Amino acid sequence: MIDVVAGLIEDDHGRLLACRRPPGKHLAGKWEFPGGKIEPGESPAAALVRELREELGITVEPHTPLTPVVHDYGRGAIRLIPISCRIVEGLPHPHEHDRIEWCDRGQLAGLDLAEADRPILAEWLGFPQK
Numbered sequence: 485m486i487d488v489v490a491g492l493i494e495d496d497h498g499r500l501l502a503c504r505r506p507p508g509k510h511l512a513g514k515w516e517f518p519g520g521k522i523e524p525g526e527s528p529a530a531a532l533v534r535e536l537r538e539e540l541g542i543t544v545e546p547h548t549p550l551t552p553v554v555h556d557y558g559r560g561a562i563r564l565i566p567i568s569c570r571i572v573e574g575l576p577h578p579h580e581h582d583r584i585e586w587c588d589r590g591q592l593a594g595l596d597l598a599e600a601d602r603p604i605l606a607e608w609l610g611f612p613q614k
């Protein structure tokens with residue numbers, strides 16, 4: 485099982501940052517929540533901070549963990565661990581995605597999201613709006 489952390493980055497308008505996987509990668513063209521594989525001995529929150537620095541050039545503060553999702557795309561199972569977070573420094577620039585987009589609830593519902601991310605988005609959409 486490979487543990488992967490994914491950040492639900494919320495802005496002040498209640499939107500989430502969605503990122504599109506680039507051509508040539510597994511799940512190219514699918515949208516996801518940015519993050520990546522957790523290294524041995526690393527906590528999910530620490531992995532999230534490290535990955536979002538690398539991928540987007542931002543520093544985040546992890547907040548609430550959501551329910552992890554185990555999924556197999558046919559090449560071994562991943563455990564996707566979602567954590568909501570806020571940006572405390574920097575503006576996101578895509579270093580590893582071909583598009584990034586702040587999405588409101590309607591836009592999120594219409595995204596061609598990676599399969600493992602769908603229950604995560606459903607859980608987040610079920611939270612009361614601020």
Ligand SMILES: Nc1nc2c([nH]c(=O)n2[C@@H]2O[C@H](COP(=O)(O)OP(=O)(O)OP(=O)(O)O)[C@@H](O)[C@H]2O)c(=O)[nH]1
Pocket residue numbers: 488489490509510511515516517518519520521562564598599600601
């Ligand atoms: N970062 C991230 N990965 C996700 C999400 N949803 C999802 O299924 N994944 C899958 O989790 C795995 C780890 O992703 P990654 O971004 O760290 O790794 P990668 O694409 O460089 O590695 P890979 O191509 O060897 O799998 C990938 O297979 C990716 O497709 C998500 O929301 N965020």
